[in-house]
Amino acid sequence: MTKPPIPVGILSSKSGPYQAMGREILKSALMAIDEVNQSAEFDFTLAAHVRDPGGVIAEYHTACDDLIRNVGVEHIIGCYTSASRKQVLPIVERTERLLWYPARYEGFECSDNVMYVGASPNHNVVPLMRYVLGNLSRELFCVGSNYVWTWETNRVARELVSAADGRILAERLLELGESRVEHIVDEIVRRRPPIVFNTLVGSSSYDFIRAFHAATAGLDIPMLSCSLCEPELKIVGAAGAGCLTSSAYFESIRLPENRAFVARWKARYGDDSSPSVDGQSAYVAVFLLARALQRAGTSKVAEVRRAAAGHRYDSPQGPVWIDGDNNHCVLTPRLAVSNAQGQFDIFWEADAPVKPDPYLSQLDVAVRPSKDGRIPNAPHLRIVK
Amino acid sequence: MSKPSSFSLRGRKAVLAIKDERDASIVRRQFDRLGIEIASWAPGEPLDRPVDLILIDDDFLPVAEAAAFAVPEGCAVIVLLGTETPSRLKLVLDLDPSSFLVKPLRSAGIYAAVVMAFERIARTADMKQQLAKMEARLRARRVVLAALVQLMHAQGLPEPAAFALLRRMAMEQRKTIEQLAAELVAQSQTPRAAG
Incomplete structure (x- = not known):
């Protein structure tokens, strides 16, 4: 018997400044959809309708409108930057659709019509800063893309650094897609900050990492990131090694679910390719959606939203579920250092999934950093051997 | 706090x-x-x-x-x-x-x-708070003026020098100009009232 298809929209940019991540999101979503369609667990199939806004912000609105009006989708997976999400938010809210948003983001939003599957700020920038302030340095040099993710991530960093009597030495911003990074690298070489916090995205980040690596060899200036991932390490090559990165997903996670996922990924996309954090998150989003559809017995948004809340899924990144209080994902924060093989060596992870705090309402900035290697305010973090 | x-x-x-x-x-x-x-x-x-x-x-x-x-x-x-x-x-x-x-x-x-x-x-x-402070200052203006005139007479000083003196005394005594002016005026009035 043929299973009935449920149309699902995918909004992902295959060109533009963050095309690499857009492609990863698309690849992972399509892989997950194929797996759902072949699984006996589901009594429906998912029919993917892919739209490519080409990295042009206004096109997200047009493409989303097309998916809803002309295809009739109730569920959409995609968007990468917050600007792209904000473009589709009014349409999905007005038409009562559900956007399954895979990227980690800066928080301070909580729409009933979005499932925030990626990391919240308390999952990424907070544990990273706690670790750095307690173990490495209380002075940061910040360089980032000139948009909301950087602004807000740097604001949180500044609050935590200031509360620890530290200092933000500089905050340098580049427009999205900007490739002239030399003046910032020159300034870093001249000033020798103890640490550089990189919140650049896409091609600007790759250009910066290469130039930084070439200019600072032997200076021992570690770099921090909340977004670097394996496919990007392949793009930047050897220059990407040694970056201290905060993420919910690394290819090197030693879980059976992840090993099986990586094997399926490589079988599909080639041995030399790697899944990424945002891509894996799109994969998770498809499975959270499919299981919620199955339990709800309908694709109606209100029922799917209810069915998704609190349902645990043992995903490649470990157990995750949607927190019904705020539609954000409960997940496990991790810290790792990138190595010369284009992988990450994980050295911290939470010993239990952490509730999302999109408004950082539970964050106590006044907690002092610790010298004993523990991350204050994050009692669940443990060292991964 | x-x-x-x-x-x-x-x-x-x-x-x-x-x-x-x-x-x-x-x-x-x-x-x-x-x-x-x-x-x-x-x-x-x-x-x-x-x-x-x-x-x-x-x-x-x-x-x-x-x-x-x-x-x-x-x-x-x-x-x-x-x-x-x-x-x-x-x-x-x-x-x-x-x-x-x-x-x-x-x-x-x-x-x-x-x-x-x-x-x-x-x-x-x-x-x-700022406004309340300004209002208090405004109210004290008469007293400051009286203290200033008193200093000018007593010390034979022109107005700018008398004001500089008043300000320096206030700083030395860690008081506001208004507080000190009120004290000077009060002191000068007491003997006159007694006499």
Whole structure:
């Protein structure tokens, strides 16, 4: 018997400044959809309708409108930057659709019509800063893309650094897609900050990492990131090694679910390719959606939203579920250092999934950093051997 | 004690007077996420607990028991607007709101409205303090002038030099110019009154 298809929209940019991540999101979503369609667990199939806004912000609105009006989708997976999400938010809210948003983001939003599957700020920038302030340095040099993710991530960093009597030495911003990074690298070489916090995205980040690596060899200036991932390490090559990165997903996670996922990924996309954090998150989003559809017995948004809340899924990144209080994902924060093989060596992870705090309402900035290697305010973090 | 940041809302206390249950549930959910403590309240009832924030639906306006509705000092008011007609806005302005939200509510906008309301209250309190200081100075101007004239006569100084002397003495004694001036005037008046 043929299973009935449920149309699902995918909004992902295959060109533009963050095309690499857009492609990863698309690849992972399509892989997950194929797996759902072949699984006996589901009594429906998912029919993917892919739209490519080409990295042009206004096109997200047009493409989303097309998916809803002309295809009739109730569920959409995609968007990468917050600007792209904000473009589709009014349409999905007005038409009562559900956007399954895979990227980690800066928080301070909580729409009933979005499932925030990626990391919240308390999952990424907070544990990273706690670790750095307690173990490495209380002075940061910040360089980032000139948009909301950087602004807000740097604001949180500044609050935590200031509360620890530290200092933000500089905050340098580049427009999205900007490739002239030399003046910032020159300034870093001249000033020798103890640490550089990189919140650049896409091609600007790759250009910066290469130039930084070439200019600072032997200076021992570690770099921090909340977004670097394996496919990007392949793009930047050897220059990407040694970056201290905060993420919910690394290819090197030693879980059976992840090993099986990586094997399926490589079988599909080639041995030399790697899944990424945002891509894996799109994969998770498809499975959270499919299981919620199955339990709800309908694709109606209100029922799917209810069915998704609190349902645990043992995903490649470990157990995750949607927190019904705020539609954000409960997940496990991790810290790792990138190595010369284009992988990450994980050295911290939470010993239990952490509730999302999109408004950082539970964050106590006044907690002092610790010298004993523990991350204050994050009692669940443990060292991964 | 340092003032709480307007961005940090955990532990703030709010009362809600919202007619529509859907709007009320959106506010309650968002306040739970933000760590704001909530109690419901009917306009006209006395506010018998410490409150940082009042959310009031314009459907309750005008408040019948206006006399009972005294907004506590330092408490922010956010009004929920259903219509933008001047007649309704006039009633809204009578409450001197710090911020507003437009009905029907959605989760987006609530955090910003609350932050703006608290920031407005904090800045207004600063401004009131400044104003009180300025008023006190203005009131003291006669006394400062009297002290200045007294110094000019006693020391044979021109006005700029007398003022410089007054300011230096105030600094040395860690007093404001107004305080010192009042003391000088009082001292000079006592013997005259006695004599």
